[in-house]
Amino acid sequence: MVRRSGRRPGNQDTKQSILEAARAVFAERGFDKASIRAIAGAAGVDPALVHHYFGTKEKLFLASMNSPVDPAEVIPQALAGPREEAGVRLVRVVLSVWDSPAGAAAVALMRSAMSNEWTARLMREFVVTQVLRRAVAELGIDEKEAPTRAALVATQIAGLAVVRYVLKVEPVASAEPDRLVAAVGPSVQRYLTGDLPDVF
C-alpha cells in the first residue's frame, strides 16, 4: 500500500487474465506441453508480457496454482543429506509447509482438486512435474522406476495431508510433527529407495 508502481490500473486485470489462461492451458495440455506462447495467445497478450510478469514457465505455473512455496527451493533442501533418511526429511518438510500459515492455501487447493476435475488435473501436474520429478532427480532414482516410486510417495503424502488437515482424524490431526515424521517417514523411504516387489 505504501509503494505504488507506476503501472497502469489495467495491469492487475492483465495479470489475472494471464493466470486464468495459464490454468486452462496447463490443465488441458499438461505442464510439459503448455507453452508461454500458447498461454499468451489464450490471454490475448504478447508472450514478452507473460515473461515480464511471471518469469519462467515454472514460476507462472506456481503463480497459477497459488503455491505457497517453490518446490525448486524446498525439495533440494529437504532431500540434501543421507539418501537413507530422505523419506523422513521429505515428510518433515511437507508437515512444516502444511503446519505453517501457508498450509491454509494448500488445504484449499487440495479441497478444490477433489471436487473439480480441472483443478485435479492442475494438482496432478503440480505434484508430478514440480514435486515428484524434482525429488526423484535429486535422489538419482532409476528412470524406469521413478514414476512408480514417485506416485507411491504421493499416496502416502497425500493421505497424510488428507487425514491430518482435511478429515482431521485423531491422533494424527493433533500429533507433534516429529512423531508423524518418525511413523510415516520409513514408508516414504521404502517407496523412494527400498526394494519394491514390482515396478509398474
Add this chain to the structure above:
Amino acid sequence: MVRRSGRRPGNQDTKQSILEAARAVFAERGFDKASIRAIAGAAGVDPALVHHYFGTKEKLFLASMNSPVDPAEVIPQALAGPREEAGVRLVRVVLSVWDSPAGAAAVALMRSAMSNEWTARLMREFVVTQVLRRAVAELGIDEKEAPTRAALVATQIAGLAVVRYVLKVEPVASAEPDRLVAAVGPSVQRYLTGDLPDVF
C-alpha cells in the same frame, strides 16, 4: 418396479427425513453419542419407525452415508487369515470395493468430504467407528496403540484412494490391483502390527 409394497406414498419422504436427520445428528454428536431417539426426534417421527426402516444404528449410519458396502461384513472377511498378511489383505479389499461399480459412490463421498466440513465429519466418523475400529478389534491390537495405528492406516489408504481415483496420478491410476497390493500392503502392515517408533 414389479413388487409394490402396500406402503403409503409418503414413506419415501419419511425415510428421506430420517436420513437427513441422521446425517445432521451423526455429524454433530459423532457416531457413539448419536442415538436413534435423538435422530427420530430431529426427524419428527417415532423411534420405532426408525428401527422399522433402518434396523440398527450401524445400518442407519451406513444408509445415511450411502455406503456401498457394509464394513461389518467386509472387514472381518478382509482380515481373516494370517496376522502378518493383514495389510496386504486390507489393501486388496479396499481396491476391490473402489474398483467395483460401487466405487463411484465412494469417490463421490470422498470428494464431498473434502469440500464440506459437515461431510468430512461424517466421513471421519465412518472411517474411525466402522472401518478402523473393526479392523483393530479383529486383529486384537493393543487398545492403547489402536487409535494411532488406525489413523496411520487411514493415511495410507486414503492417500491411495485419492491418488488412484481422484487425482489419477499414473502409474498408480491404471496399475493392476495386485501390483498396488504388493507395493502398498507392507506399509499398511507396518502401521497395523509393526514396530512403530512412538505411539501418540
